Amino acid sequence: LSRRSLLGAAGITGAVAAAAGFGAGELVEPKAPTALTTVGGDAVPFHGTHQAGIVEPMQSVLHTAAFDLTPGTGRPGLTALMKRWSVVVAALTQGQPAPGAREDHVATDAGPNSLTVTFGFGASVFAKAGLQARLPEALAPLPAFPEDQLDRARSDGDLWVQVCANDPLVAFHALRTLQREAAGKATVRWQMNGFSRSPGATAHPHTGRNLMGQIDGTNNPKPGDEDFAAKVFVPAAQAAPAWMANGSYVVFRRIRMLLDSWDRQSLTVQERVIGRHQASGAPLSGGTETTPVDLEKQNPDGSLAIPGDAHVRVAAPASNQGAAMLRRGYSYHDGFRPDGAPDAGLLFIAFQADPLTGFVPVQRKLARGDALSRFVVHESSALFAVPGGAAEGGYVGQALLE
Numbered sequence: 001l002s003r004r005s006l007l008g009a010a011g012i013t014g015a016v017a018a019a020a021g022f023g024a025g026e027l028v029e030p031k032a033p034t035a036l037t038t039v040g041g042d043a044v045p046f047h048g049t050h051q052a053g054i055v056e057p058m059q060s061v062l063h064t065a066a067f068d069l070t071p072g073t074g075r076p077g078l079t080a081l082m083k084r085w086s087v088v089v090a091a092l093t094q095g096q097p098a099p100g101a102r103e104d105h106v107a108t109d110a111g112p113n114s115l116t117v118t119f120g121f122g123a124s125v126f127a128k129a130g131l132q133a134r135l136p137e138a139l140a141p142l143p144a145f146p147e148d149q150l151d152r153a154r155s156d157g158d159l160w161v162q163v164c165a166n167d168p169l170v171a172f173h174a175l176r177t178l179q180r181e182a183a184g185k186a187t188v189r190w191q192m193n194g195f196s197r198s199p200g201a202t203a204h205p206h207t208g209r210n211l212m213g214q215i216d217g218t219n220n221p222k223p224g225d226e227d228f229a230a231k232v233f234v235p236a237a238q239a240a241p242a243w244m245a246n247g248s249y250v251v252f253r254r255i256r257m258l259l260d261s262w263d264r265q266s267l268t269v270q271e272r273v274i275g276r277h278q279a280s281g282a283p284l285s286g287g288t289e290t291t292p293v294d295l296e297k298q299n300p301d302g303s304l305a306i307p308g309d310a311h312v313r314v315a316a317p318a319s320n321q322g323a324a325m326l327r328r329g330y331s332y333h334d335g336f337r338p339d340g341a342p343d344a345g346l347l348f349i350a351f352q353a354d355p356l357t358g359f360v361p362v363q364r365k366l367a368r369g370d371a372l373s374r375f376v377v378h379e380s381s382a383l384f385a386v387p388g389g390a391a392e393g394g395y396v397g398q399a400l401l402e
């Protein structure tokens with residue numbers, strides 16, 4: 001970049017340039033401002049086989065919330081709500097105001113910023129809407145895990161909403177619009193905010209880091225893998241119940257990190273807790289971030305390169321009859337607790353075709369033998385059925401509600 005183009009990009013012109021000591025030959029003409037990136041204009045389609053917000057790369061801002069139906073809403077009210085929410089989200093995700101909105105300066109001012117909104121149904125909504133016959137077996141309550149310290153008021157819920165975008169105002173505006181549109185039918189039960197890295201924040205586009213400093217998400221199933229869909233989505237042909245065709249199940253856990261005790265550990269201990277190097281994300285068995293983990297590899301002294309209780313060993317599909325899930329969690333920070341410790345950690349969000357063969361066996365094992373469990377506390381928990389995507393002109397949950 002020349003000095004001249006730098007000046008132009010910064011919008012510095014004539015007098016300012018002269019005052020800044022630049023010669024006449026370097027004066028630049030005023031130019032229309034140019035967007036630095038295309039982040040704002042990026043749009044993710046709302047309609048499709050699967051709901052958006054599952055396989056897309058993570059955006060930088062998350063709001064997640066559960067709503068409970070207000071008494072008397074029932075199936076007609078729930079149907080009307082899902083229809084209206086779908087219409088509204090279809091517009092907002094394309095950078096348009098919600099149809100019928102009185103005024104909407106956020107939607108008309110900002111681009112969609114990759115906004116996605118993902119909806120789910122909790123087990124409790126089925127009885128309230130007279131839909132018990134359609135309750136999936138996979139929505140059976142998650143078992144109690146040892147060491148869970150769950151706050152029931154911030155767990156479960158009738159409906160789940162996941163809002164993700166690359167701009168905080170766009171994300172809040174979508175969440176607020178959903179809440180306003182739910183008036184009289186459903187109220188917010190709990191709501192939490194998360195974040196991930198901003199687009200363009202780093203020149204090293206490796207997997208993101210969590211608040212413990214680890215590269216997190218490396219061994220996730222990849223959309224290009226042959227068995228990716230089978231791991232994440234309910235197959236259309238064998239869906240039981242049928243309305244879950246192309247849907248998924250999401251497990252949500254608010255997991256607080258005990259960052260004070262974590263920070264007191266040496267790097268060697270921290271890396272042995274996970275089984276990967278912190279800087280590069282490479283497994284302790286060798287290679288780079290993407291080298292497959294070698295659980296058999298031994299150190300020269302005969303000890304396991306990846307310790308017996310390392311998180312990646314205990315969580316690996318190889319240790320859990322192939323159990324797999326797509327983790328799409330966000331960091332959170334809600335200030336400091338009375339004892340001064342950060343109220344911060346991971347909003348764990350994992351999508352899978354069946355939680356009974358995905359999250360449940362893995363968490364059972366982690367709760368018993370994961371070295372990481374000494375540094376985390378599970379504070380909230382929820383499980384939702386995430387139906388398939390809406391067709392053009394249709395709405396999310398249509399196959400359940402009609």
Ligand code: HEM
Nearest residue numbers: 214215216217218219220255312315316317346362363376
């Ligand atoms: C892997 C961190 C909770 C399941 C990893 C990795 C890190 C990590 C750094 C290695 C990189 C990667 O492959 O993504 C954390 C932290 C947690 C947490 C900080 C809590 C605050 C959980 C929970 C589960 C889970 C609750 C599921 C019950 C997995 C799985 C892998 C993994 C399946 C991939 C293992 C493999 O195949 O190599 N986690 N994790 N994690 N984690 Fe966690």
